[in-house]
Amino acid sequence: MSQDNVSARDLVRSLPGVLRRLPSIAKGLYYYSVKDDDADLTLGRLVEQNAEKHGQRPAILFNDLSVTWRELNDWSNRIAQYLNDQGLQKGDAIAVLLENRPELLAVVAGAAKIGVACAMLNTSQKGKVLAHSINLIQPRMIVAGEELVAPLKAIRKDIHPDHPQPFQFLANTNTLNVFGEAPAGFTNMAEHVSARSSSPVHLNDPPTMGDTAVYLYTSGTTGLPKAAPGSHKKFVRAYGGFGLMSLAMGPEDVLYCTLPLYHGTALLVCWGSVLAGGSAIALRRKFSASAFWDDVRHYHATTFGYVGELCRYLLNQPPSDQDRNHSLTKMIGNGLRPSIWREFKERFGIETVAELYASSEGNIGFSNFFNMDNTVGFSTAPYKLVKYHEGTRDPIRNEKGRLEEAKKGEPGLLIGEINKKWAFEGYTQKEATEKSILRNAFKKGDAWFNTGDVLREIGWRHLQFVDRMGDTFRWKGENVSTTEVENIIDGSGLVQEAIVYGVEIPGTNGKAGMVTLVPQNGGTDFDPNALARYLQDNLPPYAVPVFVRVTHEIEKTGTFKYRKVDIQKAGFTLERPHEEVYAWLPGTAGYTRLTPDLASQIESGDLRF
Structure with missing residues (x-):
């Protein structure tokens, strides 16, 4: 792997870009470090703020459909009213089985407004794996898109939601005022929601920033998926850290998202960044390398969300004189390999690569704030890189039973300190949560989250990804x-x-x-x-x-x-x-x-x- 050291000269060279973003950075710092007891900062409130400030601007773009911030806020209020009328309340959960489309974001925002968490089901799951994911959360309802009703029907006997009308249906119409016809055993959710008031629901016990807003699942590439709760605070931190500090998103920006919204990079990072700017998110159901740049031009996108392999697919497309005929200048995501980093930027004219390091369940994140090449950036969270046993997730303990830090510049296992400010939300399964915690690491009583990843410092507290343990x-x-x-x-x-x-x-x-x-x-x-x-x-x-x-x-x-x-x-x-x-x-x-x-x-x- 390329080991591009970050020097003082590199930092100085980045300063003009940092200075241009200074007002956004200052605002982002506030949201990124806000205290847990700020009850007013929730996902629902972030949507409401944009409805108040940018009501007539687009919030969601999908094919030829445009949903404004005011329309999204009213829509989510109607969903909140409907769920509240169905007896759902703070602390309950619903499962969401939808491909990328506007209804998904409206459901998540509406549920969040009354403190109901959405379990974001992987749309490629079927059979026992899908049933397992649902049963982990024990949702009261399951909201299914018409495109995914078949796999849900196939496991109905294996899941037991606790509600008289547990199966909610959303037609695959690509428009908001056509409700379709629900299959037998399903309730036509869109039709019922349309009859509700768009006024906010008045709650005696409203959600707070520390409450769970979503459940995100591990991919299940090794064993069955695990579910990680994501609080409203994670949206707020993404809002401040990525949307404002890294990307300086504004109302004119459009972020093109082809990553599945059941994944944290899309839902938390991409949508969180859009929320921060009062920007628009342009959705595509599934990634297409051949259609990517046409979509970017259609939506006038300025930013896009990526994972590393997506960028490789774009590079593998034949070069074209249209490669720079677009408005895209920024990208945010993770896993861009050093071997294609500069080539991608140069071929497609990308100015800002907001590479990040984070995990759905983790308590630590890094962001390429200074727009350096080949780095995940730096973090304000307390962390250490420690010596580890090769090929495992296990750190080395010395004769005193304590961990030892890796030498500067050498690969080390990344661990993040768990404290009141940097809490570890873990998984729904206590055993899986405890397995990820390192206790008595440097002193008696301390606790650290084991990321299982190896990184190295390349200068000025900037880290570079090296390996995922087990790889x-x-x-x-x-x-x-x-x-x-x-x-x-x-x-x-x-x-x-x-x-x-x-x-x-x-x-x-x-x-x-x-x-x-x-x-x-x-x-x-x-x-x-x-x-x-x-x-x-x-x-x-x-x-x-x-x-x-x-x-x-x-x-x-x-x-x-x-x-x-x-x-x-x-x-x-x-x-x-x-x-x-x-x-x-x-x-x-x-x-x-x-x-x-x-x-x-x-x-x-x-x-x-």
Whole structure:
């Protein structure tokens, strides 16, 4: 990985941009550090403020539909009235199963106004996994879009919402005044909401900033998903830290969001930033690389929300003279790899990359406030980088049972101190929450959140992401970072995307490196030995992948995370049709295509690696 150190000269160079944002920064600092006892600062109140200040400006853009801030506020009030009439109250939860569309944001805002939390269900889940996610929260109602009624119907016998009318239906009409027809067993929510008053609900016990506003789920790439409560405070912090301090969002800004709104980067970071500016969020149901720039031009977007792989897909599109024919100058998200960072900025004319580091459940976040390259920025939260056991989430404890900080510039496990100001909201499952807490780390009675991620300081308290724990394996007595190897492969010019992991070979210690990759140009002229030569020139021998799987597509979650567990399970087997597997066999100079006979020899230990 590139280790771009941040110098004093870099900070000075960034000052003009910081000075231009100074009024926004000052306002952002207030919201970012506001106290928990400020009861008036809730998600519902943030929507109301924009209705008061920017009532006629667009809040949501979707296809040809435009919803103003006043309309969104009135709509959310009607939803709040409806939920209140249905007996829901502060502390209750509803589950939301909707693709990206305006109704989702209106439901979240409306529920938030009466203290009802929304569990944001992953729209790609089905069967037992979907039932598990719902039962974790025990919602009183489930709001389902017409596009997702089928998977919900399939598990109705496995879930037991506590309400006389638990299944609420929202038609897939792409317009707000057509209600459609609810299927049997479902209540037509939009029709009932339309009959309610748009006045605020008067509550004896209104929600406060510390109350839960949403539940966000882990992706479930390893095991079943876990649910993490997100308080109104998380929206307020995103509002101040990202929307005002990092992006300086304003009423003229439009943030284009193709990330799924059940994910924290979209719901908290992107929408939180839009709330801060009285800006508009332009939604697309699902990301499309080919339609991306046309959409940006259609909505006159100035900003977009990203995860790293989304940016790679855009770079993989053929270069065009239209690459800079747009109004986009800012982007916010996480996971932009150093190997494509500058190329992306230069090709598409991006000025500000507000890279961030955060997690739905965590108590610590970093933001690229000074707009440096290849860094997640810095944090005002108390944190440390500590020594750790390679390949695990476990920190090293010394003979006194205490943790030790990593040396400056060296990779370390990131941990965030848990205190009154920087609370750890954890998961709904107490066991999972406790597992993420490190107690008595530096002194008796202290507590720290274990992020499970390895980062390094690159100067002036700026950090750079190194590895996610578990993404490191040991081969030939050496530790191999999957992220490091992926970044080298990125630079080969031979692949569109690649994921690196370790696999076991019978009769050997540790795990051998393996890469699953999608070649450039559809693989018609892919040369595995050209890749072998490149890797041998750029990596130590122990880090060169022993196996290469060539495929046309790598399966991902809805938030563009690779399903690494499934890929690892396949190992170097030849069971997947239409895929080729190559091996760097002992005593050879390059890769050899595996045959059933060769694979059998490796499995039996006849070939000694």
